[in-house]
Amino acid sequence: MKDAPIGSNRRLNTVIAGWVCIALGAGVTLSNASLFALAVATPLSIGGVILLLVGIGMGPDGGPDKSGVSSWEPDSMTMPDAGRVMYRLDTTLSKPIRSSIICGRCAHLEWVEGVKPNEFTCPSCGTELWLSEEE
Numbered sequence: 118m119k120d121a122p123i124g125s126n127r128r129l130n131t132v133i134a135g136w137v138c139i140a141l142g143a144g145v146t147l148s149n150a151s152l153f154a155l156a157v158a159t160p161l162s163i164g165g166v167i168l169l170l171v172g173i174g175m176g177p178d179g180g181p182d183k184s185g186v187s188s189w190e191p192d193s194m195t196m197p198d199a200g201r202v203m204y205r206l207d208t209t210l211s212k213p214i215r216s217s218i219i220c221g222r223c224a225h226l227e228w229v230e231g232v233k234p235n236e237f238t239c240p241s242c243g244t245e246l247w248l249s250e251e252e
């Protein structure tokens with residue numbers, strides 16, 4: 118276990134430590150049901166439950182919450198017309214691939230499936246935001 122990276126088994130260790138505390142607390146209570154044993158066993162068991170919950174709550178990889186990433190969307194905002202209509206296009210990096218398009222004229226936010234389409238006309242104000250010259 119020398120080459121195991123530090124912290125990789127932290128969740129497992131915490132869960133095991135929680136179980137050990139609960140088992141010790143239960144063992145002390147069962148073997149010697151005196152007031153002193155209860156005074157020792159009760160905080161031990163409570164601490165074990167807390168450790169167990171913390172260990173489970175750490176999650177399998179400890180990475181960022183994926184649901185928060187997929188529900189991200191840009192703020193709606195109007196952009197100044199710089200000779201032509203501006204727009205903002207953001208494409209998600211993880212599946213499902215979706216693109217958000219903000220119309221610079223009316224700040225309408227539209228989601229489309231997949232990457233940037235060849236052409237797009239704002240459904241809110243009817244402005245053609247771009248038209249690809251390719252094809």
Ligand SMILES: [Zn+2]
Pocket residue numbers: 220221222223224225239240241242243244
């Ligand atoms: Zn628009």
